[in-house]
Amino acid sequence: MSFANTFLRWVWLFQVPMSFHVTALTLSTFSAVAPPSKTLPSPTKWPFIGTLPDFLSRGGPDAMFDVHSSMYREYGPIYGMSILGRDTAVVCDPREYERVYHSEGKYPHGSSQEAPVFIEYHESRGNDYVSKSMRDGEDWRNWRQKLNRDIFLKSSARSYTPSIAAAARGGSTFAPQYANRMDNFISRLAFDMFCSIAFGESPGTVDVNAEEEDVLFVKNTQDAFSLAGVIMLSPQEKVLRSSRYDSFVDSMDKSMEFSKERTEYFVQKALDRQREDSNQGEMALKAPAVSADEDKCPFSSVIDRLVARNEMQTDELTETIGSLLMAGVDTTAYVMGWLWINLARSVEAQGQLAAELESVLAGSDVKEEDLDRLPYLRACVRESHRLTPPFPQGHTRRLKNDITIDRYTFPAGMLLSMNINAFQMDEKYVDEPEEYRPERWLPEAVARRKGTEKEVLDHRLLEHPFGAGARMCLGSKLAEIEIIVATARIFQDWKVTLDPPEQKWNKKQLLFVKADPFPKFKLTPRH
Numbered sequence: 001m002s003f004a005n006t007f008l009r010w011v012w013l014f015q016v017p018m019s020f021h022v023t024a025l026t027l028s029t030f031s032a033v034a035p036p037s038k039t040l041p042s043p044t045k046w047p048f049i050g051t052l053p054d055f056l057s058r059g060g061p062d063a064m065f066d067v068h069s070s071m072y073r074e075y076g077p078i079y080g081m082s083i084l085g086r087d088t089a090v091v092c093d094p095r096e097y098e099r100v101y102h103s104e105g106k107y108p109h110g111s112s113q114e115a116p117v118f119i120e121y122h123e124s125r126g127n128d129y130v131s132k133s134m135r136d137g138e139d140w141r142n143w144r145q146k147l148n149r150d151i152f153l154k155s156s157a158r159s160y161t162p163s164i165a166a167a168a169r170g171g172s173t174f175a176p177q178y179a180n181r182m183d184n185f186i187s188r189l190a191f192d193m194f195c196s197i198a199f200g201e202s203p204g205t206v207d208v209n210a211e212e213e214d215v216l217f218v219k220n221t222q223d224a225f226s227l228a229g230v231i232m233l234s235p236q237e238k239v240l241r242s243s244r245y246d247s248f249v250d251s252m253d254k255s256m257e258f259s260k261e262r263t264e265y266f267v268q269k270a271l272d273r274q275r276e277d278s279n280q281g282e283m284a285l286k287a288p289a290v291s292a293d294e295d296k297c298p299f300s301s302v303i304d305r306l307v308a309r310n311e312m313q314t315d316e317l318t319e320t321i322g323s324l325l326m327a328g329v330d331t332t333a334y335v336m337g338w339l340w341i342n343l344a345r346s347v348e349a350q351g352q353l354a355a356e357l358e359s360v361l362a363g364s365d366v367k368e369e370d371l372d373r374l375p376y377l378r379a380c381v382r383e384s385h386r387l388t389p390p391f392p393q394g395h396t397r398r399l400k401n402d403i404t405i406d407r408y409t410f411p412a413g414m415l416l417s418m419n420i421n422a423f424q425m426d427e428k429y430v431d432e433p434e435e436y437r438p439e440r441w442l443p444e445a446v447a448r449r450k451g452t453e454k455e456v457l458d459h460r461l462l463e464h465p466f467g468a469g470a471r472m473c474l475g476s477k478l479a480e481i482e483i484i485v486a487t488a489r490i491f492q493d494w495k496v497t498l499d500p501p502e503q504k505w506n507k508k509q510l511l512f513v514k515a516d517p518f519p520k521f522k523l524t525p526r527h
Contacts, residue, residue: 040080040089040408043071050082061233064509065392065421072422078406088415089408090393092422094461096405100397100416101469107136109398110471117228117238121252122323129319146312147320147474150305157477158368163196163300164482165365168489171206175490176523178206179499182340183518187333191218193482194328194475198321199266200301217258218329224251225330229511259322263303267317270307324475332479334512335465338388339381339487341515342436344496349438352376354526357492363527366485374484379441381483382463386424387436390465390512394420420462429454494523 043054058067068090071079077092091097112118112134122130132139150156171189178185188205191214196202203214227248231237237245303321306312312320343350356376366374396417403410410416425433430440439445440457449455461468466476473479490496499522508516 040078040087041075042080042082045082048085050085051080052083055081055083061509063507064513065507068392068419068421069425072419072426077422078408088417089405089410090417090419091405092419093406093456094418094420094423094459095456097395097416097418097461098459099403099405100395100399103399103401103403104397104469104471105400107138107141107400108470109136109400110134110140111396111467112471113398114396115228115232117231117248120238121249125253125256127256127319127323129316130323133320133323143320144470144474146306146309150302150309151324152472152474152477154477157481158371160197160302160478161366161368161371161481161485163200163202164193164485165367165489167192167196167202168486169365170202170204171486172489172493174206174208175494177208179521179523181518182521183333183337183514186337186340187222187329188215188218189486190332190336190482191221191325191329193486194325194332194478197478198263198302198325198328200304213258217255220251220255220258221326221329224248224255224326226510227251229509232511233509255326256322259325260318263318263321263325264314266301266303267307267314270301270304273304274308328475328478330511331473331475332482334390334514335385335479336483336486337514337518338390339384339483340490340496340521341498341519342384342388343380343487343491344498344519344521346436347497349380349436350491350496352438353380353491354495357488361488361492363492366488371481371484374488375442376438377484377488379438380487381480382441383436383438385463385465386430386440386457387433388507388513389420389424390514392419392421392513393417394465395461395467418461420465423456424462429457493526495526497522497524 043051045051046053055067058070060067071081071090072092078096079090081088081090091100113136115134119131119134122134129143133143134140168189171185171192175182175185185206188210191205192202204210205214205218227244231245231248236242303317306317306321343353353376356374360370360373394417396415398415399410399412401412405416423429427433446458449458456462464476464480466473466479498519500520503519505515505517505519507513
């Protein structure tokens, strides 16, 4: 690519919002915002283009981990970037970034608001409920409150464990057939598990004889999310109506059409079932008494519970769950993909995990009460997030109020994000940071860090990739359980290795970061 083309790409890039937990460089408007009270450490700032040349020299969008790792090493725990006249601050210390959440207010800014390609798509298709969920204000707040009780609350999420375990058990049988395309298996399994939560049954897309429409939904969703990442890194794709942008729209249209139809089918089934269960057999649904404070509901699926609460109209339910169905495919899969790669590479860690699973589960499925009895498995998940997070930047927020962090006062309207990779790969805090060592997160290791400078590693803003605060990922609790349950099932049934052992891949920036090419696996029965 010529310098002229590269420069044009980046002029486009930084004139529009680009990031959904991808980079601290996101701009949602090109309006004037006062600079910080003191000048942040940063590269040389040139007229008009700002620090863009430095950003490109460090690797640009295809090497985001390298960009921010080198900036942390050079400038310290807080630094600035200025692209086309717009200043952005990157904070590396989670204790300092916590102040951002303390100042969020009633309607906090969310990362989804930095994903214009999705917002514009849903608005163009008249998906009003999804569009509102991606913004802030009272509409967003009402939408979120309707869903929190049956999706986000920890106790509610845990109640779906049996359904998730059944989907994982059914999927494990087919895992060896995907040894050379394990990323595809993981995405299909993620879809099956989320369907078991949302609808109460799994479509079994990991089965080689699965329904073609289910398999196509997974593929279209993968394509849509991957293309969205490319478009947000190259916004001219949309402006020029490139074939890539048209493919994104086509994939989104197909996925949304499928997910709406599937959700509408299960909504109707729930309505019919609850009518039949009514004492009087009336045609009008009489929802059982479910108080706003109850964590659990006597129904097995999200759809059943939401229909029983009778707080959302059918069209709102269909559109909302349909969009969540798409999100449930790729986001969980990225995290689980890196976890399985790390375990496949580490004979020692996988051996200790297998021993714990045998001791606690003895071949059975994970049950709700087992979720707190698998400390080594949880340590494996935590260490994978430390070593290979799905993005280098997290917790992106546009400030609602002026706040002071360290010696700097940042004005309302400025974008701040946290470099979640900085401290977690710094030898000052982590011994041999390039090594995968789950033992770092066992209770005794955490206890030893108490009162030392390394204790910062255990800060809540570093522990998982799902954000924090009122705009924390709605499905985060479900995703955590899916990852635990699926990993327990697969690594009880199979010894998982890379085949061949020494494979190379790059960290490819799509919507999230993925191993490219995804490594090939070998699965050998444990029993």
